[in-house]
Amino acid sequence: MHSGNEPDLIAGVATHTLEILEERSDTEVVIVPIGGGSGAAGACIVAKAVNPAIEVIGVQSAAAPAAYRSWRERRMVEDTTATFAEGLATRTAFELPSGSCGTTSTTSCWSPTTRFDPPNGC
Secondary structure: OOHHHOHHHHHHHOHHHHHHHHHOOOOOEEEEEOOOOHHHHHHHHHHHHHOOOOEEEEEOOOOOOHHHHHHHHOOOOEOOOOOOOOOOOOOEOOHHHHHHHHHHOOOOEEOOOOEEOOEOEO
């Protein structure tokens, strides 16, 4: 099992969103990078638990589009990665975070060229 599919990892990276919301309770939008999806899933879970009205926007590098393509094709896909951006340079999205994002929020995600609205959020 890949570490990106571990619930404990998602819970751990979710603390960054919790810290933001504890410091700034008036937060309306959280923007997170999407690589394999663990950080974005954690952000979605925490933000929606604290305040369901918070919008979580995920941003993915055009040079590593696996998560976007996985959403688009509604299956996990592998793609190339041509970025050196730490955390974004992934060839695959992770299944557990993708499911977590899809069921816990009602927000939009962005690709570098197109806005897309996942059926169950992101």
